[in-house]
Amino acid sequence: MEWEGGDITDQTCDATAAAEVDSARNTGTSRPLSIRGEGAVGTLGHLEAAFAEKDALLSGVWRRAWWAEDEGGHAVESERRDGATEVVPTRGRSTDRASAPTTTTTTPRQHGAAASSSDELGLLLETFRQWTWLPLRPAGDSPPPLLSTTVDTSLLRKRSWAGVQPAHRAIVWKLLLGYCPTRADRVARVLERQRDEYWRSAEELLSSAGRPPRPPSLPVSAEASASRRQIDMDVPRTSPAHRLFHTAEMQAAMKRILQLWSVRHPASGYVQGMNDILLPLLYVCYADHDPSRVQPHDQSLDAAGATALPLAEADAYWCLCALLSTVQDQYTFAQPGIQKRVRYLRDLIQRVDAPLCDHLDRCGIDFMQFSFRWMNCLLVREFPFPLVLRLWDAYLSEQGAFASFHVYVCAALVERFSATLQRLDFQEMVMFLQHLPTAEWNEDDVTMLLSQAYLWRSLFEGARRV
């Protein structure tokens, strides 16, 4: 039997390329770009010309530091020699300014330059990040110009593998999922269009929801209404420990995202567990408006959070689309993707730890009994939330990792407990594997898991089965 690791990724989606194509398709159909204040948008060529002109005007030192004013409304800034402006966030920020995302440092870049060193990458990411929050900025203000600058995605992937700092996580995830374009001058346009589309669709969907009864020409399928009921039932049951997700605003956001996804993906519709997968995405997109303050345990949204959420919600929807497109076969009828990956997991364990595999067989353990949820929820339920984010940083460092590399991580997870498992009988093992003792884990544990998985993947992926 030929055994190829790549085989388990059915639908590797080149989301980045797709976003670029999308971006290129962007024509006068989108709203005028309020960000530029240059009137209606014409063709891409017009845009480029307009941006180039603005770039020339704005080149030089970026002086304004409007996003970090102190209580008295004075900007706190210090000019650096290289022309960058370092902004010192002030303590005790008042909520009325909170709609402006917090930031640390920005730097102007030369037209057409690609960031290469990791330091520069950090600065570039920060500026990209600011562009994603553009709609929340006071009128007339724009972030530092970065025209035609491109993020070096290979460097980004390398960095993401080792974990992303919370302040950059959202922008890195958006870039690596292909939602945010890698060319700076496209960020604002593409995100605005995507957010508009999300909200248009969501409003359409919700206005047609049930009441008053839809005309017969628009029948609601039994599956669609079942999905809707299931979403309404599952969203309140999502991660009870994290109160942030149980605020009315977040609950409504999660329901809208999942319902829209479900309606737009009738081949699978909503499947239980997608609510779990949405959590890291929604959290990261939302927390980005103030990464140092937002916590999953927050009891409520402050004014800044409430302002940021509609943008974050749309972002999370598109990120969910991008992520699920790589593992869609897990959620269609009979969940073939999960069955395939669970078999693959067993094959891996057999290769790397035959005694454990024998023990599992002797005891009558079916891998499906414990690893179904690992596949279905992409390990979200198995680790403390911050570690899930760390794990996904690494997953996002390569395309298709949620479908293929994930299985190696699951294998490393089983193997990690090999000695313990071999002392347990059937039922102890099922219970152990269904409630892994990972509550006290820290980042080092995840790093070890990733290293082991990486090693095995390089050994076995594409290898012929023995």
Next chain:
Amino acid sequence: MSGRLEDEYDYLFKIVLIGDSGVGKSNLLSRFTRNEFNLESKSTIGVEFATRSVQTNGKTIKAQIWDTAGQERYRAITSAYYRGAVGALLVYDIAKRSSFENVERWLKELRDHADQNIVIMLVGNKSDLKHLRAVSTDEGTKYAEARHLSFIETSALDATHVEEAFVSILSEIYKLVHKRGLVGGEAGAAGSSKAGGPMYRAGQVETISVTDGAEDGRSSRKRCCG
């Protein structure tokens, strides 16, 4: 994790919990096995598993209970867990009419995937929600009688009849086992090697269990004693 002492039992019966999403299957299980109830429990993904031993008819019976996810999409996967099950608690929510109406579909699920001798108990859960009741006790009773199922109303929240439900189905299975004489006599694999057979004997020298319901033709095997 269960201790070794708990492993001394006379019979091991595999029970499945089925029924619509949100009717309270997981809380019935946690109430019975750990005496816990969680108003904010997460949805079950795939299957979850717990055990508890009870004394009935002078015997120690160990229940190995599989709690399944309620969503339709999971059925192709979860139906594998019906194999080897000797009992099923088919749960609906007394405050949710649709979950009662779906009982028929769940019975069909069992007919299609479970052993034909499986003992089924219909369970109307959430009996504490008196003011929201949408299915009367009488209706549940009549439905169960018509289909020769036993019936009980429970509340995992206030623990009403939860113990009774599990003990009663285990005891019913035990009696059936005796009546049919399928279990008893010699211990050992030979006596209970019928693929998919519903009755298993456990304990003593060799222990037979139904731990591998997912594989055809391997439905009984020796327990691994670690």
